Amino acid sequence: MTSRRGAAISLRGVGRTWSQADGRGAGVEAVDLEVRAGEFVCLLGPSGCGKSTLLNLIAGLDFPTVGAVEVGAARVEGPGPDRTVMFQDSALFPWLTLRQNVAFPLELAGVPRAEVRSRVDEALRMVHLFRFADAPVHTLSGGMRQRGALARALVSDPGTLLMDEPFAALDAQTRDVMYGELERVWQATKKTVVFVTHNVREAVRLGDRVVVMATRPGRVRKLIEVDLPRPRADADRNANLLAAVVMNELRDEISRVQREEADDAWTMGASPGAPGRRLGVGGGL
Numbered sequence: 001m002t003s004r005r006g007a008a009i010s011l012r013g014v015g016r017t018w019s020q021a022d023g024r025g026a027g028v029e030a031v032d033l034e035v036r037a038g039e040f041v042c043l044l045g046p047s048g049c050g051k052s053t054l055l056n057l058i059a060g061l062d063f064p065t066v067g068a069v070e071v072g073a074a075r076v077e078g079p080g081p082d083r084t085v086m087f088q089d090s091a092l093f094p095w096l097t098l099r100q101n102v103a104f105p106l107e108l109a110g111v112p113r114a115e116v117r118s119r120v121d122e123a124l125r126m127v128h129l130f131r132f133a134d135a136p137v138h139t140l141s142g143g144m145r146q147r148g149a150l151a152r153a154l155v156s157d158p159g160t161l162l163m164d165e166p167f168a169a170l171d172a173q174t175r176d177v178m179y180g181e182l183e184r185v186w187q188a189t190k191k192t193v194v195f196v197t198h199n200v201r202e203a204v205r206l207g208d209r210v211v212v213m214a215t216r217p218g219r220v221r222k223l224i225e226v227d228l229p230r231p232r233a234d235a236d237r238n239a240n241l242l243a244a245v246v247m248n249e250l251r252d253e254i255s256r257v258q259r260e261e262a263d264d265a266w267t268m269g270a271s272p273g274a275p276g277r278r279l280g281v282g283g284g285l
Helices: 051-059 098-108 113-126 142-155 172-189 200-206 237-261
Strands: 009-020 023-035 040-044 066-071 083-086 160-164 192-197 209-214 219-225
Touching: 009 051, 023 051, 023 219, 040 051, 040 200, 051 066, 051 083, 051 160, 051 192, 083 142, 098 113, 098 142, 113 142, 142 172, 172 200, 192 200, 200 237, 209 237, 219 237
Parallel strands: 040 192, 040 209, 083 160, 160 192
Antiparallel strands: 009 023, 009 066, 209 219
């Protein structure tokens, strides 16, 4: 299987709004972002900041109200074989074996059977699951299922992997294994990766750059370069220092969202009954 290398991604003046009962609500607004070919970029921000919206726009699963999204030299006008989306849930079919799950997109595309077999074998070897190829999905651990989902994402040889919190449901030890697996595959294939996360340490661990997003409407707040050697570890002092810098950028946004969703007296880190929280008798609630 000839590997398709990653393409550059360009978002210029991108906005996405939806009609609401009280007017038009903005998901993202005036987003300008350039992702280099083969780059690993993490989109980081609080809930509702438009991370998944941007991912869907790049995937061609949704379309901007204004602005343009391009992958390579082509404007995105719908889904395509050059882009694959991987979600938090592995979404493997439980009634099929792992091999059958990974083969599914190739069979759907009408790829000849002999080629399907060789490409599936190669994808499973890439994620170290070849000896489990004929195992029923329900017998696999959560981490193995996500590695299977990664194999299925890779088997069609997309240039771009779009990943929407793919490791959020995994335990810490399994996540650490998956970080290493994903980083190894990315370095070997030179794909472009856009990775959505709420986790600051995950973003610093994986990304070449972290896109810190603001919310309501969603927009780019800051781009932070992660100029650290790979592989990275959670215990790495420089990674922890950079994670603190990223968290400071994010703190105001998280606090603002919480105030809007709770009350104007909410402060980040406050507990019920703490000064400034104004809960309980005489609290004005």
